[in-house]
Amino acid sequence: MLFPLALACHAGQKVGLACLLCYSHITQSKAVQTGSLVPEEMSSQVRLRLLPRARCLFDEPVQVKVAGLRSRQVVTLRAGSTDEKGVLFRSSATYRADETGAIDLDRDPSLSGSYVGVEPMGLLWSMKADTLHKRFQKTNSLNPHVVKFSVHEEESEGRILAEATNERCLTRQGVSRLPVKEGNIRGVLFTPPGEGPFPAVLDVCTFMCEKRASLLANRGFVVLAVAVYNEEPDNVKNIHLDYFEEAVGFLLRQTKVGSKGVGVVSRSKGGDIALSIAAFLPGVEAAVWINGCNGNLAVPLYYKNCQILSPILFDHSKVIPTDSGASIVKYGAKNPLAEENKASLVPIERAKGHFLFAAGEEDLQWDSKAYMGQMVDRLKRHGKENFESLSYPRAGHLLEPPYGPYCLSSFHGVVDIPVLWGGEPRSHAAAEVHLWKKIQEFLRTHLSCDATRSKAKL
Incomplete structure (x- = not known):
């Protein structure tokens, strides 16, 4: 395995060793600030996971899963990242949970937002800057492409329910x-x-x-x-x-x-x-x-x-x-x-x-x-x-x-x-x-x- 297993978790959850490692990684990482992605309070029930691991290679897909929502609850998933020039790129998509309160981007369609339909990696490729004519700059291989994922309520001014950080490395260990x-x-x-x-x-x-x-x-x-x-x-x-x-x-x-x-x-x-x-x-x-x-x-x-x-x-x-x-x-x-x-x-x-x-x-x-x-x-x-x-x-x-x-x-x-x-x-x-x-x-x-x-x- 190239990277240690890391499951993204939220504050207040009872977690095992894998989640504790991930939570420590997320809080200590020099992740980019993405404006509204700094929560005052997050639900103790909702879990956002990036599988098979939260740290991967740039050209590898990740499976985004949410659990712990109410049955059929509608939420907005967001992604944000800052490029080498300091330009913020963002995306969002609205999803409805199934009867068990789960969302799986490999299976479930986006209802609206930056894209619609089943797009497992849509939150990544649909990110764009708020200003025109900006291309995401990632020319240096030493630093990973850091993406902050988050789950937001539709009501309560989009309160954050869970979040996770995905580090997408350009160079694997040993190269x-x-x-x-x-x-x-x-x-x-x-x-x-x-x-x-x-x-x-x-x-x-x-x-x-x-x-x-x-x-x-x-x-x-x-x-x-x-x-x-x-x-x-x-x-x-x-x-x-x-x-x-x-x-x-x-x-x-x-x-x-x-x-x-x-x-x-x-x-x-x-x-x-x-x-x-x-x-x-x-x-x-x-x-x-x-x-x-x-x-x-x-x-x-x-x-x-x-x-x-x-x-x-x-x-x-x-x-x-x-x-x-x-x-x-x-x-x-x-x-x-x-x-x-x-x-x-x-x-x-x-x-x-x-x-x-x-x-x-x-x-x-x-x-x-x-x-x-x-x-x-x-x-x-x-x-x-x-x-x-x-x-x-x-x-x-x-x-x-x-x-x-x-x-x-x-x-x-x-x-x-x-x-x-x-x-x-x-x-x-x-x-x-x-x-x-x-x-x-x-x-x-x-x-x-x-x-x-x-x-x-x-």
């Missing part, structure tokens, strides 16, 4: 985190516990974020997270593939790595970089492309001091403003298949490894589904079968590891305005759960490990 400053590389290396051998993955983030890399390390991959933009995008006049080649070499030298090549995981601008890594560099066995472009976006791409891909430019006149203050930029990138952009298309048919393409059909950042279709057609024309493609109806751009708050709109660091990301929250959350499992299966399938390779490096 090492090492900031990397070697040669030109600036990134963070995550290594699983144990001797290995482990497959190696390069996580290409548009802007530096440790979440996906640390969660993959929890699942048995050695992962190096690097960013496309290590400085302000306006200051970046070109990108050099040599930087990512250096990162691949660094990964393959790690003593616990047993794969003969690496996998690459990417989204958005990182997507076309990942395609270029797979097409132009040796040693890439698998590449995951999520909601990106099939051509090189924004700035020229160089390799060995020569330009290998020209940029697809952005037409700001095609940005569509909305009443919310956020814009749709989906149609701003010029057509990759236009004659003037042919030199920008990534020659993915050159790749020796396998591809996993994933597109949200309601992506409002890029025309990702169309780009994915163009890549599939290109590979088929070249007689290639080294790809899988996934299309998610009603999912948007920000497909991430599951159970984080869905983001409708936020400030875009490249185009320098608030943008709409697209997607319907429930469908988007379901797509994240499915895609996260597929990514891990894909990488394990195509990154073969050899124990003799890791031993040879010792």
Whole structure:
């Protein structure tokens, strides 16, 4: 068992050892203040439990159960969390207890609130900020995502009946985190516990974020997270593939790595970089492309001091403003298949490894589904079968590891305005759960490990 059993409980309950441990953890934890979630008095009968434990990994589901209510009592369940920028995100849903006074979110539907229907993890993915255009910031893997759950009466001004704290860790016990400053590389290396051998993955983030890399390390991959933009995008006049080649070499030298090549995981601008890594560099066995472009976006791409891909430019006149203050930029990138952009298309048919393409059909950042279709057609024309493609109806751009708050709109660091990301929250959350499992299966399938390779490096 990775974490000690901890059942959330309320003040005044007669508890066993497991609950006492949890109550001590809750009261001593540096949990965030969530406004109304500080009770003056709580019922001595109602119990709120998070199963199988109150401390888990970020990408693990929890079962939320309430007991001790009156038969058929209507209550409101709330969740709240503060991100790294100090922004408070909240959700709420109204439930009716069964005849025994129990509520189980795996079974019972929300009647109203942030979502309706049976949604076991709805209180997590439906959390949003009170102000517009805020994205939940969780880029550092050292601190857990702390969520305060609470049960409130419908009457009595929403008096709190019970509460519990869920710590959702990005790094499991034994995973090492090492900031990397070697040669030109600036990134963070995550290594699983144990001797290995482990497959190696390069996580290409548009802007530096440790979440996906640390969660993959929890699942048995050695992962190096690097960013496309290590400085302000306006200051970046070109990108050099040599930087990512250096990162691949660094990964393959790690003593616990047993794969003969690496996998690459990417989204958005990182997507076309990942395609270029797979097409132009040796040693890439698998590449995951999520909601990106099939051509090189924004700035020229160089390799060995020569330009290998020209940029697809952005037409700001095609940005569509909305009443919310956020814009749709989906149609701003010029057509990759236009004659003037042919030199920008990534020659993915050159790749020796396998591809996993994933597109949200309601992506409002890029025309990702169309780009994915163009890549599939290109590979088929070249007689290639080294790809899988996934299309998610009603999912948007920000497909991430599951159970984080869905983001409708936020400030875009490249185009320098608030943008709409697209997607319907429930469908988007379901797509994240499915895609996260597929990514891990894909990488394990195509990154073969050899124990003799890791031993040879010792």
